[in-house]
Amino acid sequence: MLSTYFFLLLLATLAAAADLYKVLGLHKSASDKDIRHAYKKLSKKYHPDKNKEPGAEEKFVEIAQAYEVLSDPTKRQIYDQYGEEGLKAHEGGQHHANPFDMFQSFFGGGFQRQTRRGPSSVSEFEVQLADVYTGASIDFMVKKRILCDHCRGSGAASDGDIHTCTTCGGSGVRLVKQQIFPGMFAQSQATCGDCGGHGKVIKRKCPHCGGQKVVDHTAHFTLEVTPGMPEGHEVVFEGEADESPDWEAGDVVLRVRTRKDKGGWRRKESSLYWKETIGIEEALLGFERNLTHLDGHIVGLVRTGVTQPGFVQTIKGEGMPIFGREAFGDLFVEYNVVLPIEISSETRRKLAEAFQTSRSSHDEL
Structure with a gap:
C-alpha cells in the first residue's frame, strides 16, 4: 500500500495542481469545522479498504x-495568498504526510478496526407532487450530535488530561474473585468501574462539551428529488447520523412520500388522475377545454360526442415521468357532469320538443 501511495503522490506532483477547496467540496470561506467535516466524510468514502x-x-x-494544507492555519494562509507555488517554496521540499497515517490519526485507529456502526435515522419526508413531476432540490435541516470540536471526542480538556486507568492498568477490565465454597474461589472478568471499560480516565473534562464528547448540532442537507421518484423511495445520506467516538456514524435515511395535492391531482405509480367537472350542455354537445398541468404546460381536453357521467378519458404520455427512463405514463381524466338545479319553462319546452323529435326519428327507423 505504501508503494502505491508514493506512486500516486508522484502522479499528483506531475499533474496540474487542483484547487484544494474544490477537492474537499468547500468554499474559500469554509471554517476549520467545515474542513474537518469534509475530510471525515470524503476520506471514508474513498478509502481503498472500502471503495x-x-x-x-x-x-x-x-x-x-488538501486536508493537510487547509487544516494547518499557516499553510492555508500561504496557499490562499500565493497558491501552490508559494506553498512549495514554504515547504522547501518537505514530504507530504502519509495519507493512511493521517486517516488513522484522525479517526483514532485503523479503518478496518472501526467496525461498530451507530444507529441510522429513518424518517418520512413529504414533497409536493409537482416537485416529483419536474424534479427539485429541497433544503432541510437535521438535529444531531457531533464530536466536540474542542476535544475531538476525547472528553478531556487536553491530551495531557487523559491518563491510563490505574485500577485496570489500561485493559478496561478487572479480575473479580468470588468464593464458591470454603477454600474454593472462582475468578472472572468484569468491566472496570473507574474507566467504564475504556482503559483511560480523564483528570480534567473538556470545558466545551463538559466531558460528554459530543455536542448538539443542526446540519443542513439538500434532497435531490428525481422526476418520477417512486412513492416511499429511500434517499440515504451516508454517515450523517449521530456521531460518537465509540462508533462509526450511521446514515440519515429519508423515505420520500408525496403530499396530498390540494389542486386535485392524484398519482398512482407512473399514472396521473384528474377530475374535470362539466355542465349538461357540454356533456351533450361536446367541448374543448384547457387543463394546466403540474409544470404549467397546457393539455387540451376535447370531446365531440356525448360524455357520460363518470366517463374516463385516457391521454397518452401526460402522466408522471417513469423513474430512471426518458418516458411518461398516462393521464386519466374522469368527467363529472353537473345538472342544473332548475330550468325555465322555455328551456323545458325546447327540451321536450328536442327529445320528442329524437324519439319520433327513432321510431321511424
Missing part, C-alpha cells in the same frame, strides 16, 4: 493532501 472503484485510491490521496 474498490478505479481512481478511488488516487482520490483518497488527493483529499489527504
Whole structure:
C-alpha cells in the first residue's frame, strides 16, 4: 500500500495542481469545522479498504493532501495568498504526510478496526407532487450530535488530561474473585468501574462539551428529488447520523412520500388522475377545454360526442415521468357532469320538443 501511495503522490506532483477547496467540496470561506467535516466524510468514502472503484485510491490521496494544507492555519494562509507555488517554496521540499497515517490519526485507529456502526435515522419526508413531476432540490435541516470540536471526542480538556486507568492498568477490565465454597474461589472478568471499560480516565473534562464528547448540532442537507421518484423511495445520506467516538456514524435515511395535492391531482405509480367537472350542455354537445398541468404546460381536453357521467378519458404520455427512463405514463381524466338545479319553462319546452323529435326519428327507423 505504501508503494502505491508514493506512486500516486508522484502522479499528483506531475499533474496540474487542483484547487484544494474544490477537492474537499468547500468554499474559500469554509471554517476549520467545515474542513474537518469534509475530510471525515470524503476520506471514508474513498478509502481503498472500502471503495474498490478505479481512481478511488488516487482520490483518497488527493483529499489527504488538501486536508493537510487547509487544516494547518499557516499553510492555508500561504496557499490562499500565493497558491501552490508559494506553498512549495514554504515547504522547501518537505514530504507530504502519509495519507493512511493521517486517516488513522484522525479517526483514532485503523479503518478496518472501526467496525461498530451507530444507529441510522429513518424518517418520512413529504414533497409536493409537482416537485416529483419536474424534479427539485429541497433544503432541510437535521438535529444531531457531533464530536466536540474542542476535544475531538476525547472528553478531556487536553491530551495531557487523559491518563491510563490505574485500577485496570489500561485493559478496561478487572479480575473479580468470588468464593464458591470454603477454600474454593472462582475468578472472572468484569468491566472496570473507574474507566467504564475504556482503559483511560480523564483528570480534567473538556470545558466545551463538559466531558460528554459530543455536542448538539443542526446540519443542513439538500434532497435531490428525481422526476418520477417512486412513492416511499429511500434517499440515504451516508454517515450523517449521530456521531460518537465509540462508533462509526450511521446514515440519515429519508423515505420520500408525496403530499396530498390540494389542486386535485392524484398519482398512482407512473399514472396521473384528474377530475374535470362539466355542465349538461357540454356533456351533450361536446367541448374543448384547457387543463394546466403540474409544470404549467397546457393539455387540451376535447370531446365531440356525448360524455357520460363518470366517463374516463385516457391521454397518452401526460402522466408522471417513469423513474430512471426518458418516458411518461398516462393521464386519466374522469368527467363529472353537473345538472342544473332548475330550468325555465322555455328551456323545458325546447327540451321536450328536442327529445320528442329524437324519439319520433327513432321510431321511424
